[in-house]
Amino acid sequence: MIKLDNVVATYTMQRGQVNAVDGINLEIPTGLILGIAGESGCGKSTLMKVIYGDTGFPLGLSAGSVDYGFENDRREPVTSQNIQKEWFKRISYIPQSSMSSLNPVVRIRHQFTDFPATSRNKAQTLERVRVFVQKLGLPPESIDAYPHELSGGMRQRIMVAMATFLQPEIILADEPTTALDVVVQKEILILLMELQKEMKNTIIFVSHDMGVHYQLTDKMLIMYAAKAAEYANTADIFREPLHPYTLMLTGSLPTIGDDRARQGLPGRPPSLWELPQGCRFAPRCPLATELCRTVEPALAEHRPGRFSACHYADSVPQLQASMRNAPKLSDVAKDTPKRAPQAASALQLDEAGTSAGQREEVAR
Amino acid sequence: MKTILKTVGLNKEYQLGSFPRNVTIKALNNVNLTVESDQPVIISVVGESGSGKTTLAKVILRLVKPNSGEVTIDGHRIVGKGANPDNNEFLRTVQPIFQNPFEAFSRYRTIDTYLVEVATRVAGLGKAEAVAAVEAALAVVGLEYKDVRGKYPNQFSGGELQRASVARALIPHPSLIIADEPVSMIDASRRMIIINLFLALKQETKTSFLYITHDLATAYYISDYIAVMTRGTVVEFGEAKQVLQHPQHDYSRLLLSAIPSLDHKWSDEIAAGKKLAAVTEAAG
Numbered sequence: 118m119i120k121l122d123n124v125v126a127t128y129t130m131q132r133g134q135v136n137a138v139d140g141i142n143l144e145i146p147t148g149l150i151l152g153i154a155g156e157s158g159c160g161k162s163t164l165m166k167v168i169y170g171d172t173g174f175p176l177g178l179s180a181g182s183v184d185y186g187f188e189n190d191r192r193e194p195v196t197s198q199n200i201q202k203e204w205f206k207r208i209s210y211i212p213q214s215s216m217s218s219l220n221p222v223v224r225i226r227h228q229f230t231d232f233p234a235t236s237r238n239k240a241q242t243l244e245r246v247r248v249f250v251q252k253l254g255l256p257p258e259s260i261d262a263y264p265h266e267l268s269g270g271m272r273q274r275i276m277v278a279m280a281t282f283l284q285p286e287i288i289l290a291d292e293p294t295t296a297l298d299v300v301v302q303k304e305i306l307i308l309l310m311e312l313q314k315e316m317k318n319t320i321i322f323v324s325h326d327m328g329v330h331y332q333l334t335d336k337m338l339i340m341y342a343a344k345a346a347e348y349a350n351t352a353d354i355f356r357e358p359l360h361p362y363t364l365m366l367t368g369s370l371p372t373i374g375d376d377r378a379r380q381g382l383p384g385r386p387p388s389l390w391e392l393p394q395g396c397r398f399a400p401r402c403p404l405a406t407e408l409c410r411t412v413e414p415a416l417a418e419h420r421p422g423r424f425s426a427c428h429y430a431d432s433v434p435q436l437q438a439s440m441r442n443a444p445k446l447s448d449v450a451k452d453t454p455k456r457a458p459q460a461a462s463a464l465q466l467d468e469a470g471t472s473a474g475q476r477e478e479v480a481r
Numbered sequence: 482m483k484t485i486l487k488t489v490g491l492n493k494e495y496q497l498g499s500f501p502r503n504v505t506i507k508a509l510n511n512v513n514l515t516v517e518s519d520q521p522v523i524i525s526v527v528g529e530s531g532s533g534k535t536t537l538a539k540v541i542l543r544l545v546k547p548n549s550g551e552v553t554i555d556g557h558r559i560v561g562k563g564a565n566p567d568n569n570e571f572l573r574t575v576q577p578i579f580q581n582p583f584e585a586f587s588r589y590r591t592i593d594t595y596l597v598e599v600a601t602r603v604a605g606l607g608k609a610e611a612v613a614a615v616e617a618a619l620a621v622v623g624l625e626y627k628d629v630r631g632k633y634p635n636q637f638s639g640g641e642l643q644r645a646s647v648a649r650a651l652i653p654h655p656s657l658i659i660a661d662e663p664v665s666m667i668d669a670s671r672r673m674i675i676i677n678l679f680l681a682l683k684q685e686t687k688t689s690f691l692y693i694t695h696d697l698a699t700a701y702y703i704s705d706y707i708a709v710m711t712r713g714t715v716v717e718f719g720e721a722k723q724v725l726q727h728p729q730h731d732y733s734r735l736l737l738s739a740i741p742s743l744d745h746k747w748s749d750e751i752a753a754g755k756k757l758a759a760v761t762e763a764a765g
Contacts, residue, residue, distance in 0.1 A: 156668045156669070156670055157668055298529040298530055298695065299529070299695065299697075299736065299739040299740055299741075300529060300735060300736065300739045302739070302741075303738075303739040303741070303747070306741075306747070307747060307751060310747070310748065310751065311751065325668070325669050326669070326741060327669070327743075328698075328740065328741030328742055328743060329741045331741065331743050331746075332741045332746060332747045332748075355743065365670060366669070366670055369669070369670055369672075369673050370669070370698065370743075371673070371676075371698045371699055371701065371702035372698055372701075372742060372743055372744065373697065373698055373701045373725050373726070373737070373740070373742065374701075374725075374726060374744075378677075379673045379676075379677070379702065380673060380677070381670060381671045381672060381673035381674035381675075381676075381677065382670035382671055383674070385638055385640075385671070446680075446702070
């Protein structure tokens with residue numbers, strides 16, 4: 118069990134301090150795949166950095182701690198203070214871009230033997246690496262190549278091989294397939310799923326693609342504006358979400374064979390510098406009331422094993438039912454109102470003059 | 482029947498590297514597409530990266546000269562033999578929308594100057610008419626002139642700026658808009674706003690779209706016709722619902738099976754298919 122206790126991660130910037138992760142309490146059972154989803158800027162990558170213990174300036178862990186639930190070689194419990202010593206051995210990281218993570222001027226086999234634990238006997242280790250990459254569907258010669266000589270999918274396989282070679286308990290994957298094509302993406306994700314079944318480790322997986330989460334994960338954490346919005350089993354998240362944001366996130370996706378009209382989520386997430394009072398999702402939420410605008414909801418267990426940070430979590434299934442009855446796309450298109458072009462007035466003529474003036478100014 | 486888009490035998494080869502080690506890559510290999518309709522349509526081109534879909538867009542936009550072949554849009558021959566249209570006339574026929582709006586607009590110019598300039602130079606309007614045309618185009622995409630005036634690209638969110646670039650493309654009333662991955666830079670929750678805008682524009686302004694994407698689900702949602710491309714060749718072309726629900730070509734089936742969709746689980750596939758050999762033993 119990995120325990121996150123009121124984790125607050127702060128970036129120190131010229132403008133001041135901003136909390137990119139703001140008080141997350143979580144218990145992650147071991148041996149499963151946890152997915153973290155949310156819009157860009159919601160703090161999902163920062164949370165990954167905190168769990169990996171990679172908190173150098175300007176990022177800092179200003180409150181809370183992470184307990185990984187295992188002990189190190191000296192029989193001390195591993196927390197966010199000493200996790201760095203366990204990198205690659207007990208916890209590893211698969212980054213998004215393999216091209217910028219692998220050293221372009223060093224052959225891949227040398228990058229494998231850079232691991233702290235494998236430097237003692239290079240020749241033997243390299244033999245094991247060759248066998249291991251072959252199991253991952255790569256030719257054993259591929260570790261003699263430079264990164265640029267491999268395709269994107271092969272490079273990402275090398276990253277997966279590096280992260281899993283020492284069989285760590287925890288693997289963190291931050292959008293590992295976003296830069297890849299769908300066909301290659303499926304190969305890498307299936308590889309990850311099979312490795313996880315084999316090694317029984319915990320994978321924490323960040324992606325903005327809800328379809329990928331549905332395929333891969335057992336449990337999901339939905340984040341919104343640095344806070345946890347919902348935490349439940351993946352099946353429940355897709356079947357009956359208990360937070361309106363989750364519903365919008367899953368319901369806005371078109372699927373092949375489904376002709377219902379889809380709506381995007383209006384508005385945008387609040388700036389972390391100017392947070393609204395009360396619930397952070399209230400300005401975009403269809404269920405928001407006065408209570409939401411004043412009191413911030415806490416992450417609470419509304420159904421067994423299903424946590425949601427919403428005052429009206431019990432009304433979300435009703436909202437979902439009304440979305441199910443959305444009209445067909447072909448009917449919506451017919452009703453689209455026609456907007457008449459507006460006529461120009463003297464005022465607008467003046468505005469055009471100003472804009473032309475501005476253009477000259479900028480050109481200079 | 483109006484010919485919305487017709488390409489005949491388009492070929493394009495790129496030469497990589499210099500003489501002793503040069504490689505020839507066939508980005509387009511005999512691409513023949515004909516779309517005829519009385520109504521405006523949305524045509525999607527889907528495929529992996531490297532399949533030649535962006536090269537096709539660039540050839541139609543005359544940004545890349547093909548080795549051979551012809552392109553006809555709305556009766557105007559724009560690429561190939563005998564095609565030498567006046568540049569402004571060409572821009573009144575075809576307009577682009579690019580993937581990253583922050584790269585499409587200069588950081589040092591305000592957005593309204595772009596819009597007014599397109600209206601005066603390309604559409605050939607006077608100053609007063611130009612502003613009216615800009616206002617009308619902005620109203621269609623749900624923006625107001627006063628919100629855009631004097632603002633630089635960094636003062637917009639990605640979605641808003643992409644809507645402004647749609648407005649820019651609409652000003653000369655083109656018969657075809659080429660949208661190359663227009664939503665891949667926009668957050669998933671707001672992607673549908675732009676997609677729905679394309680659908681509304683098809684109805685309201687009678688503009689056809691060539692929508693280039695790797696996302697088959699949005700392609701299914703908006704398009705009337707779909708072309709599946711791989712290695713520079715169109716392997717399947719037809720009505721969108723037909724192609725995606727009953728794909729005929731092996732590559733289309735492969736592409737469809739790789740989408741992380743919500744109706745079947747890959748874990749069932751793995752259980753049924755081959756198993757990865759014991760990896761643990763290899764790692765020792």
